[in-house]
Amino acid sequence: MKHYTSIHDIDNINSWIEDAKALKKEPLKHIELGKNKTIGLLFFNSSLRTRLSTQKAALNLGMNPIVMNVSGDAWGIEFGDGTVMNGNTAEHIKEASAVVSQYCDIIAVRAFPTLTDKAKDESEHVMNAFKKYASVPIVSMESATGHPLQGLTDAITIAENAKVSKPKVVLSWAPHVKALPHAVANSFVQAMQKMDIEFVIANPEGYNLNPEITGNTPIYHNQDEAFKNADFVYTKNWSSFEDYGQVKNTDPNWMITKDKLGDAKFMHCLPVRRNVVVEDAVLDTDSSLVIEQANNRTYAAQLVLKKILEKL
Numbered sequence: 026m027k028h029y030t031s032i033h034d035i036d037n038i039n040s041w042i043e044d045a046k047a048l049k050k051e052p053l054k055h056i057e058l059g060k061n062k063t064i065g066l067l068f069f070n071s072s073l074r075t076r077l078s079t080q081k082a083a084l085n086l087g088m089n090p091i092v093m094n095v096s097g098d099a100w101g102i103e104f105g106d107g108t109v110m111n112g113n114t115a116e117h118i119k120e121a122s123a124v125v126s127q128y129c130d131i132i133a134v135r136a137f138p139t140l141t142d143k144a145k146d147e148s149e150h151v152m153n154a155f156k157k158y159a160s161v162p163i164v165s166m167e168s169a170t171g172h173p174l175q176g177l178t179d180a181i182t183i184a185e186n187a188k189v190s191k192p193k194v195v196l197s198w199a200p201h202v203k204a205l206p207h208a209v210a211n212s213f214v215q216a217m218q219k220m221d222i223e224f225v226i227a228n229p230e231g232y233n234l235n236p237e238i239t240g241n242t243p244i245y246h247n248q249d250e251a252f253k254n255a256d257f258v259y260t261k262n263w264s265s266f267e268d269y270g271q272v273k274n275t276d277p278n279w280m281i282t283k284d285k286l287g288d289a290k291f292m293h294c295l296p297v298r299r300n301v302v303v304e305d306a307v308l309d310t311d312s313s314l315v316i317e318q319a320n321n322r323t324y325a326a327q328l329v330l331k332k333i334l335e336k337l
């Protein structure tokens with residue numbers, strides 16, 4: 026593995042989960058591995074967990090992290106080939122990525138979708154441009170269509186908390202006030218499809234995710250039916266994929282409540298809007314795994330960086 030930009034970069038999810046659990050037990054065991062190596066974390070968008078957990082992961086491996094808010098602090102980057110750069114962009118990705126490659130041994134990038142230009146978002150033009158023009162490995166800290174560090178984290182958290190050998194996991198859409206990307210849901214689906222579990226998706230009509238990603242995974246438009254016998258309910262809002270980026274439904278009946286959840290554990294990548302996506306009565310009890318999930322972000326990132334460092 027040179028880059029980590031997709032759940033498909035995981036060759037064996039069960040062995041990765043075991044490796045991450047071992048790192049969690051002894052986080053500083055490989056502190057010499059990243060000595061004198063630098064990771065650059067480039068953020069085109071906001072973050073709390075990804076920003077801090079990826080730095081923490083790098084520090085646990087002895088690396089030096091450099092962090093930059095690209096959108097606010099760097100020159101505007103041009104991604105188009107052959108563009109006459111007489112507009113708002115001042116620097117081409119060809120120079121930017123080559124320059125950063127000289128300062129960093131690994132580059133991690135966060136770049137959200139436009140949610141207005143489906144073709145552009147599906148092409149992953151930012152992440153792929155870094156992969157094309159940088160001379161060092163690239164790690165996705167969430168791209169237009171995927172959040173593979175989150176997906177790996179979620180697989181680790183489910184494996185750690187499963188009480189039965191083949192748990193039932195439900196990915197449920199929930200309402201939100203804004204149009205949100207599909208990235209977290211996509212990577213969660215891809216991670217769950219690699220695991221030996223019963224996995225279904227619940228979302229309102231008009232909210233099916235990209236069928237190339239959901240494949241044969243059963244999709245319910247009735248949340249109650251999907252939740253029957255669930256061990257884990259993973260909740261996320263996403264905007265319509267079909268009517269790309271549109272908010273067509275804000276039905277509060279899709280909010281996750283303690284009643285609906287029953288004995289199932291609640292998961293969410295965070296940040297989460299209380300009493301819109303999920304009620305307090307879920308988050309404020311031991312039904313919720315969200316804090317443990319956020320903790321596992323460090324070990325998912327640490328495992329990815331370790332695997333890349335071992336190949337440098």
Ligand code: CP
Nearest residue numbers: 072073074075294295
């Ligand atoms: N879950 C997640 O990626 O959180 P941040 O957006 O805060 O990094």
